[in-house]
Amino acid sequence: MADLSAGEAAPSGALARLLRRKMALFGLAIIALVVAGAVFAPWIAPFAPNDQMFDGLTLEGAPMPPGGKFLMGTDLLGRDLFSRLLYGAQTSLVIGVVANGLALVIGTLVGITAGFFRGWIGGILMRFTDLMMAFPALLLAICLAAIFQPSLWIVALVIALVNWVQTARVIYTETSSLATRDFIAAERTLGASTSRILFRHILPHLLPTIIVWGTLGISTTVLLEATLSFLGIGVQPPTASWGNIIFENQTYFQTAPWLVFIPGAAIILLALAFNLVGDALRDVLDPTQRGRD
Amino acid sequence: MAAYLIRRLVQAVLILLGVSFITFFLLYVLPADPVRQIAGRSATAQTVENIREQLGLDRPFVVQYARYLGALVQGDMGRSYLQKTEVAELILSRLPATLLLMVAAIFCELVLGLTMGIVAALWRGRAVDQTLMITSFVTVSAPQFVVSLLLLYVFAVKLGWFPIGGYGTFAHLVLPAVTLGILGSGWYSRMMRSSMIDVLRADYIRTARAKGLTRVRIVLRHALPNAILPIIAMIGIDIGVFMGGIVVVESVFGWPGIGQLAWQAIQRVDIPIIMGVTLVSACAIVLGNLLADLIAPFIDPRIRLR
Numbered sequence: 333m334a335d336l337s338a339g340e341a342a343p344s345g346a347l348a349r350l351l352r353r354k355m356a357l358f359g360l361a362i363i364a365l366v367v368a369g370a371v372f373a374p375w376i377a378p379f380a381p382n383d384q385m386f387d388g389l390t391l392e393g394a395p396m397p398p399g400g401k402f403l404m405g406t407d408l409l410g411r412d413l414f415s416r417l418l419y420g421a422q423t424s425l426v427i428g429v430v431a432n433g434l435a436l437v438i439g440t441l442v443g444i445t446a447g448f449f450r451g452w453i454g455g456i457l458m459r460f461t462d463l464m465m466a467f468p469a470l471l472l473a474i475c476l477a478a479i480f481q482p483s484l485w486i487v488a489l490v491i492a493l494v495n496w497v498q499t500a501r502v503i504y505t506e507t508s509s510l511a512t513r514d515f516i517a518a519e520r521t522l523g524a525s526t527s528r529i530l531f532r533h534i535l536p537h538l539l540p541t542i543i544v545w546g547t548l549g550i551s552t553t554v555l556l557e558a559t560l561s562f563l564g565i566g567v568q569p570p571t572a573s574w575g576n577i578i579f580e581n582q583t584y585f586q587t588a589p590w591l592v593f594i595p596g597a598a599i600i601l602l603a604l605a606f607n608l609v610g611d612a613l614r615d616v617l618d619p620t621q622r623g624r625d
Numbered sequence: 626m627a628a629y630l631i632r633r634l635v636q637a638v639l640i641l642l643g644v645s646f647i648t649f650f651l652l653y654v655l656p657a658d659p660v661r662q663i664a665g666r667s668a669t670a671q672t673v674e675n676i677r678e679q680l681g682l683d684r685p686f687v688v689q690y691a692r693y694l695g696a697l698v699q700g701d702m703g704r705s706y707l708q709k710t711e712v713a714e715l716i717l718s719r720l721p722a723t724l725l726l727m728v729a730a731i732f733c734e735l736v737l738g739l740t741m742g743i744v745a746a747l748w749r750g751r752a753v754d755q756t757l758m759i760t761s762f763v764t765v766s767a768p769q770f771v772v773s774l775l776l777l778y779v780f781a782v783k784l785g786w787f788p789i790g791g792y793g794t795f796a797h798l799v800l801p802a803v804t805l806g807i808l809g810s811g812w813y814s815r816m817m818r819s820s821m822i823d824v825l826r827a828d829y830i831r832t833a834r835a836k837g838l839t840r841v842r843i844v845l846r847h848a849l850p851n852a853i854l855p856i857i858a859m860i861g862i863d864i865g866v867f868m869g870g871i872v873v874v875e876s877v878f879g880w881p882g883i884g885q886l887a888w889q890a891i892q893r894v895d896i897p898i899i900m901g902v903t904l905v906s907a908c909a910i911v912l913g914n915l916l917a918d919l920i921a922p923f924i925d926p927r928i929r930l931r
Contacts, residue, residue, distance in 0.1 A: 470870050474891055559873060575768075599771060600766050
């Protein structure tokens, strides 16, 4: 009985069904590419990311266009753009995983607690969530990031503090409907402890939702990090991030557009990849969504 | 209905109170010192202390917050630390620009999003549909600043059709509004597509078809008015999203709205302005959501306002 309820939540065929979707495959391929680029950056990158090269600028001191010795050209300081992009991928992924993981944990905890215990704890938590929903999120993130001395971890923390709210709402709704289902009542009658019900019965049912929101959330996180870095209050130079490469070079974007649009394309592709995979996961994991498209 | 409205308005006031408290608290505990910004680098310790006292920043948190609230209730949002102008006045002077951009942006979102959604629904499963849905994914995956810079590069720098930035004429409005329109269109097109598909399945559409009406007439007269209702509710939520996200687009295009005001204030730790803009944005979000909820029963009569 217990195994049945845990087993139906994550069918083993889900992965196979996911891999049958072209768009999901495309997304997974991009993610794999970016991860590989980030992990093997020290070996792939033709130059050190922060190396300001003497021959990295034209005689007039302008950045070099793509092609030739520098695959994607150089930036204002004569650094190799391709190498910086590879190292920037590390930043994006670390923040994507850390910030989003944190947001997911906070959101899930708040959602489960509020949904399962109801009463005054649930009331307070959900009112607080409503409050956070009314916050202009980007404004809040910008404000926090600008005031702290931004570092990779601060940026991740700020993003997590802003992004947990959606997850909390979704998990809350699901938990509160699960909590009224018969099999939970049956477990209670059998004398199962609260923690057993929560971890053995509620959590496995929430897993698909957590996986879907976790994947979609990485996309939001990547975009938010890029935006903060673009405003100059995200990850600080010389550490490369796709957003701060654009921030550092935007004044030159009329004459050296590749410095803005190559990292811009990288951001869009990575965010798109996580959105595609997340969306496909939702179709695959959520039986109520199946057959809608 | 009246009781519901009153309850929601009371809730709205409570939420705004909460937002004001959290923002005020964050600005109080965070390691940013507005006094240093005002006094400048060369100021003596005495000057710094004097300014701190003048602004009442030497008082305990509770006193400061109570004072702020007391003034706020009377419509006084305080004075900017650096510009010495009333915050309410600053915000009011910037609001028209932001509202203009908002209306234009929502117009673009709707034109793009609804067209894409309707076309995708009518040719469901075909290549057009798939292309449009991928496009909608791309638009929701693109950061505002990349799209802003891309449009600026193509249409202002290369083609010279529009000015690089600024405010004043219709030409200035086009690029920022289209940027926001493109970015928001993805959500609308997906929503419109699924709403339209639901409506097209309905019995009355089959009846209309059986009567021998033309396809165009069925879509425009019978399907569209019904399919569009969820979209109206979405606009309410969109207003909130818009208010939070306007900082980037306004600063890239040099659009003198409250987003830019907020961004400048944040960089200078001008707390009264930050508070003011946050509250105005939160107001917009709360009202937008209320609007969406009020429309909901008209979309689905099973929903009752409680």
